Amino acid sequence: MLYNLAFAGIVGGLFSNLPKTSDGAFLRSGVLFFALLFNTITAQAEIPATFEGRLVLYKQKAFSFYHPAALTLVQTFIEIPYMMINILLFSVILYLAAGLERTGGQFFAFFLFLLISCMCLTALFRLIGNSSPSIDIAHTASGVILLFSIILNGYLIPPNDMGWWFKWIYWGLNPLAYGYKALMANEFRNLELKCTGSSLVPSGPGFDDIAHQVCTLQGARPGESYVRGRDYIASGYQIYVKDQWINFVAVLGFWAIFVAAMAIVQEWIEFSNTGYSIRVYKRRKPNVQTVTEDSIGDDSKQALASVSPQGPTDEQIVSGTTFTWKSIDYTVPVKGGHRQLLHDVSGFIRPGEICALMGSSGAGKTTLLDSLSQRKTISKLEGEMLMNGASLPLSFRRITGYAEQLDVHAPLATVREALRFSAYLRQPASVPDSEKNAYVEHVIYLLGMSDIADCLIGVPDSGKGISLEERKRLTIGVELVSKPKILFLDEPTSGLDAQASFKIVQFLRRLAAEGQTILCTIHQPSALLFEQFDRLLLLVRGGHTVYHGPIGEDAQTLIQYFENNGASKCPPTANPAEYILDIAGKPDSAIDWPRIWNESKERQS
Known part of the structure; x- marks a missing residue:
């Protein structure tokens, strides 16, 4: 809105107090063109907004929440009051600053024509967005359509100078042309433009008698020192005052067509597999x-x-492997020194169990996962890692698996x-x-x-x-x-809905039952998902350990640990995962959870 007001003030200042003379005729039509052009270009912002909400619309349609056509109608009509306020403020500043015809009827007609033109172009760009498979195609199509609409709206190229191969766009396909004609007819209908300066031929000292002069402005009549505004636009632009409201109805018709087409497109055409494939x-x-x-x-x-790459095994998918890490410190070089991302992190994972690695943003979950899987190179990694009590073999990366978040x-x-x-x-x-x-x-x-x-x-x-x-x-x-001894997973449920996430975790449980050793990062799981994990390693910002141990049935073991050390009681209906993240992740918490963990009997055991 502030941008609209600023632009209105700038344009109004450039065309301040337009004279009612032949010198101001073309400038006056230019003000109307810029007013229409600005509101048209700002409507193009609907294209990225359309793509942002389209995936949600498709998913809600797949779940049969409501018809997309209903959203089209609601979105169209609910934004009209907001447009009215924007364009009203824009019109007041521009109209008064430029000195356009100051009658109440003409001002409100000016406001109405700008409003319906903006509504029409907004609907057009939404239609383009919903009809395009990608945002690049939508921007390309809208750019071409907008270019032709601006060039062929009657101002830059008057209808008299258009080639016949373009006139059909002007008359039949361009709502901007009808909006511009309505604005011009409204402004020039009662205007009288006095012929001055170079518009009078001959001019200069001694040429004062209009009977011996000719006004060169289009629409001038012999023997008259002024030009009627309606004659000027009729002669120069083929715009007729009597068609003012016909032009308004034409723009209104374009708007109705675009809205109806948009409703049909949203109802029947999809360009995404959101929800299904x-x-x-x-x-x-x-x-x-x-x-x-x-x-x-x-x-x-x-x-x-x-x-197996390592030889015969039993019926399980892999032989059981216990992986242990002690006092892991991880430091990276930064400008002016070093930054330690992990501080004295210890833990272990056993075959047949799934260990969840959790923490708030910036806690170092992925950093720890990459460090344990030997994927960090430009850094300083300290600590001890053991497989079944022995040092890591040189083939550690080959005998472990790492599933990326996005593969x-x-x-x-x-x-x-x-x-x-x-x-x-x-x-x-x-x-x-x-x-x-x-x-x-x-x-x-x-x-x-x-x-x-x-x-x-x-x-x-x-x-x-x-x-x-x-x-x-x-x-x-x-x-x-590849028959990995240890399987590392980086947020395997990210981007999935609750049902799909549960399928992934069920699959991990099946792997654990086959003897697989699993460590995976996960971000704020639901209570149902959280129950599927056996152990938890919880980090806080700075890479400090807050808890590492069993979760327990209904997360009671985990909850009791925090409650016994001063945390508020967990509500019966609360999600245990969200509860512990909220308790341990508060930056202003009075409880030093890393210190409590380091001194706890749970860590010593």
């Missing part, structure tokens, strides 16, 4: 037999489990092909391909993706391929086929 399968499926719960037996489990997959590969590709590259060359393929089928079974093993992965948000939740499972599976 269409699966695409290869024409020819490979000649393989997918492992199912019924088909896998004890003998096959034994054979599958034997395909990249080949869109034209199938789920099975992506897993096989990873298995071929990451398992030893001495392992036969047949055994690698058999292990991939077992992983597909664990992933719960047997029915989509031959589905193309696709591109996210393209509407074709596997869903976001299935991509997350595939990312974990790509690491799993």
Whole structure:
């Protein structure tokens, strides 16, 4: 709004108190053009706003909350009062500063024509946004349409000078042309422009008799020293005062058409797979037999489990590995010195358990995960890490898996092909391909993706391929086929809804039941998700440990620890994860939770 007022003041100051003479005729039409142009260009901001809300609209439509057409109508009409206030303030400043015709009827007509033109262009840009598959295409289309609308609205190129190949745009497709004609007819209808200066021919000393002079302004009549405004616009712009309200109705009609088209587009056209996706399968499926719960037996489990880079194992997917870290300090170089991101962090994870790594933003969750997985290079990492009580082998990175928060997959590969590709590259060359393929089928079974093993992965948000939740499972599976001893996961549930997040955590529970050692970061899980984890490592800002231990049934072990050390009682209906993050993450807390943890019997044990 302040920007609108500033622009109105600037333009009004540049065209201050326009004279009612032939010299001010073109300037007066220029003021009207700039007033229309500014409100048109500001309406283009609707395009990014449309894309910001479109994904939410598609998801709510998929859940049958309401018809998108209803949102179109509500959004259109509810913004009219806001537009009215903006344009009214803009009109008052510009109209009075420029010295346009100061009658009440003409001022309110000016305001009304600007309002309906702004509403029309706003609806047009929303229509373009909802009709475009990407914001780049929408901006390109709107730019081209806006360019032609401005050039061919009758001011820059008068209708008399337009080529016949452009006139059809001016007369039939350009709402700005009708809005400009309505503004011009309103301003010039009762105006009389006195011919002065160079508009009189001949002019100069001794040429004072109008009977011997001619006014060169368009619309002038012989023997008259002034030009009627209605004659000027009729001759120069083919604008007629009698058509003023016809032009208004034309703009109103364009607005109604754009709103109706926008409602239809939102109701029937989608460009995102938010909430669902269409699966695409290869024409020819490979000649393989997918492992199912019924088909896998004890003998096959034994054979599958034997395909380990480290040699034979039992029926579980991997042999049990306990991973321990003690007094981890992590320091990074910064301008003017160093900054320590982790302070004396200790803990362990065991096979068959899922350990959640939690903390507020900036607590160092991902930093610790990267440090433990040996992914940090430009830094100083101190402390001790052990696998089954022994120092880490040189092959530690090869025998561990790290699932990124956002991974990249080949869109034209199938789920099975992506897993096989990873298995071929990451398992030893001495392992036969047949055994690698058999292990991939077992992983597909664990992933719960047997029915989509031959589905193309696709591109996210393209509407074709596997869903976001299935991509997350595939990312974990790509690491799993390498038979890692330890599996690190960076926020595997980020970007997923509650149901998809629960599926991911259920899958992790299935892996833990097979003997996998799992450490994953997670951000504010729901109470239902939080119950699925066995242990918790909680960090606060600065990389200090606040708690590391069992969560307990209904998180009672965790809650009792905090309550016993001075925290307020956890309400029965509260989410335990949010409760502990709120208690431990308060920067102004009077309780020094890192100190309490370092001195606690839980840490000593």
